[in-house]
Amino acid sequence: KTKNSKPKEKKAVPPPAKKPKVDKPPLNKTQSDYESLDFSSNRTTSDGKLWNLKISSWNVGGLKAWVKKNGIDYLKYEDPDIFCLQETKCSESKLPPEVKVDGYHTYWLSGEKEGYAGVGLYSKKEPIKVTYGLGKKEFDTEGRVITVEYEKFYLVAAYVPNAGRGLVTLPKRMKWDPDLRNYVKELDSKKPVILCGDMNVSHQPNDLANPKTNTKNAGFTQEERDGMTALLEEGFVDSFRHLYPEKTGAYTFWTYMGNARSRNTGWRLDYFILSQKLIPNLCDSIIRSGVYGSDHCPITLLINI
Amino acid sequence: KTKNSKPKEKKAVPPPAKKPKVDKPPLNKTQSDYESLDFSSNRTTSDGKLWNLKISSWNVGGLKAWVKKNGIDYLKYEDPDIFCLQETKCSESKLPPEVKVDGYHTYWLSGEKEGYAGVGLYSKKEPIKVTYGLGKKEFDTEGRVITVEYEKFYLVAAYVPNAGRGLVTLPKRMKWDPDLRNYVKELDSKKPVILCGDMNVSHQPNDLANPKTNTKNAGFTQEERDGMTALLEEGFVDSFRHLYPEKTGAYTFWTYMGNARSRNTGWRLDYFILSQKLIPNLCDSIIRSGVYGSDHCPITLLINI
DNA sequence: CATCTGATG
DNA sequence: CATCAGATG
Numbered sequence: 001k002t003k004n005s006k007p008k009e010k011k012a013v014p015p016p017a018k019k020p021k022v023d024k025p026p027l028n029k030t031q032s033d034y035e036s037l038d039f040s041s042n043r044t045t046s047d048g049k050l051w052n053l054k055i056s057s058w059n060v061g062g063l064k065a066w067v068k069k070n071g072i073d074y075l076k077y078e079d080p081d082i083f084c085l086q087e088t089k090c091s092e093s094k095l096p097p098e099v100k101v102d103g104y105h106t107y108w109l110s111g112e113k114e115g116y117a118g119v120g121l122y123s124k125k126e127p128i129k130v131t132y133g134l135g136k137k138e139f140d141t142e143g144r145v146i147t148v149e150y151e152k153f154y155l156v157a158a159y160v161p162n163a164g165r166g167l168v169t170l171p172k173r174m175k176w177d178p179d180l181r182n183y184v185k186e187l188d189s190k191k192p193v194i195l196c197g198d199m200n201v202s203h204q205p206n207d208l209a210n211p212k213t214n215t216k217n218a219g220f221t222q223e224e225r226d227g228m229t230a231l232l233e234e235g236f237v238d239s240f241r242h243l244y245p246e247k248t249g250a251y252t253f254w255t256y257m258g259n260a261r262s263r264n265t266g267w268r269l270d271y272f273i274l275s276q277k278l279i280p281n282l283c284d285s286i287i288r289s290g291v292y293g294s295d296h297c298p299i300t301l302l303i304n305i
Numbered sequence: 306k307t308k309n310s311k312p313k314e315k316k317a318v319p320p321p322a323k324k325p326k327v328d329k330p331p332l333n334k335t336q337s338d339y340e341s342l343d344f345s346s347n348r349t350t351s352d353g354k355l356w357n358l359k360i361s362s363w364n365v366g367g368l369k370a371w372v373k374k375n376g377i378d379y380l381k382y383e384d385p386d387i388f389c390l391q392e393t394k395c396s397e398s399k400l401p402p403e404v405k406v407d408g409y410h411t412y413w414l415s416g417e418k419e420g421y422a423g424v425g426l427y428s429k430k431e432p433i434k435v436t437y438g439l440g441k442k443e444f445d446t447e448g449r450v451i452t453v454e455y456e457k458f459y460l461v462a463a464y465v466p467n468a469g470r471g472l473v474t475l476p477k478r479m480k481w482d483p484d485l486r487n488y489v490k491e492l493d494s495k496k497p498v499i500l501c502g503d504m505n506v507s508h509q510p511n512d513l514a515n516p517k518t519n520t521k522n523a524g525f526t527q528e529e530r531d532g533m534t535a536l537l538e539e540g541f542v543d544s545f546r547h548l549y550p551e552k553t554g555a556y557t558f559w560t561y562m563g564n565a566r567s568r569n570t571g572w573r574l575d576y577f578i579l580s581q582k583l584i585p586n587l588c589d590s591i592i593r594s595g596v597y598g599s600d601h602c603p604i605t606l607l608i609n610i
Numbered sequence: 611c612a613t614c615t616g617a618t619g
Numbered sequence: 620c621a622t623c624a625g626a627t628g
Contacts, residue, residue, distance in 0.1 A: 392628085420626090420627090421627075467627080467628060470628080505628095560628085561628095
């Protein structure tokens, strides 16, 4: 106990070292780290053509945090022609300045509810037309779909509603699925369609690590799986599964809980889904599982079109 | 652009270093850091007696965060007979295990609203009686007052309601002030009282850095100042100001905004207020402005009783 | 600027 | 186990 001792002669203690402005962001690949990842592909179309268009997609799970974790470095290193983001959780007025990247046109659609959903799209080439939503009031205020039209195809970048804990929003999802299906079907009657993004469903048992225990959980209910099946039956193809029909352990999402990612206890929720007539153009559909910065990893499509 | 190059021979990149469980806590004095602070006092009572009782008080501004910032080390190093905490923001069931400290009885009072207010008290000696609240329904559900009775005095440890941004809760405060005043007055008729804690007012212009610009802000309105004046007029003494009537720059709170603490743009909001009859027992009333871990610093009373 | 909670995933 | 917003200070 500090009893009534004489005052010491010590000089005043200086204030502690100033804290960094931002709490040390979780470590992530920086630009130079990407150099150690293999981003090459030797795949071609079935008739041997090299890709000439690259599209990437990433559920960033909060754009502001993702930017602090050097997410933009991925964009620069991958250097896709088109880049789609889901779950930006960020209204346009709050976008950090780093999101402006030379050489890209950018398009943003945020939800009415602050910090919820939200999508974005980068495109090197200016699209012929950009449209927002599905044309359905219920979903168009939530920031879920950006469609860009190019000369030879439509790209629909989507963030599909999560069915929620306890499946509380499964009814909403059951309304969404046919709306999206009809939307892309309609587009497909005009030009080929590439649908990409977080589809929030693992279609088949080999699309997630624990199919048996997840049949009652959001992302692997029969209802959601049937929705995906119905979509594919309308003349669309899951590009990854088309190329790698037997591949296991190929996931794009791992919950942050319980070290799921390091144990690869994951789900394949992010897709490039193509109009059947684009299959001859498909070169590769790749999961960038070595890229960090979100609970999802990015995916990349290589195509000749 | 990563064109159709051959796959590299690099092996898979290992997952990034696991993030620490907790984001690096803001740096704070650890136990050993306290060794560089001067915690001694050579003050005695006016008739020369050394102190035999030490009481400390700290608005910790969130107990869970404060524990991570090594707040408990302060308690161990200061080693007071009684330690009072305000703004614990923590229900008893969520207390981190570290809060149990050998040699102390502990008492907690949390508010009904999760994460709001809440007070705690450590005592080496078991009190004769412990009571919670002021006996006024409106305030007793908020976690603001613990009273401990000892042989020779009452200690009232309080967290006074903040008048709020735009003074939205000034009316509530105006009800509180007389309630607290009457409460301690009543106790004082039985035994001497020590009232301590975050009084949420700077009484006089020399109790804050910017009196001129804060007369309409919570903590320095005329109403709040009058409340403190009325309390003192009932026979109580602001121990710090009694001992150091001319001292300037002596503050116990600095907003986290704009580096206020390093510029000492602060407020004296935390007090030991004594029944007048305890003044002959008073040795020292100290502001531990070198101790970090909250936007308030701790204060310590040395008394011979 | 920092603490909490609560919603959401 | 993360994100973000919103309340509170």
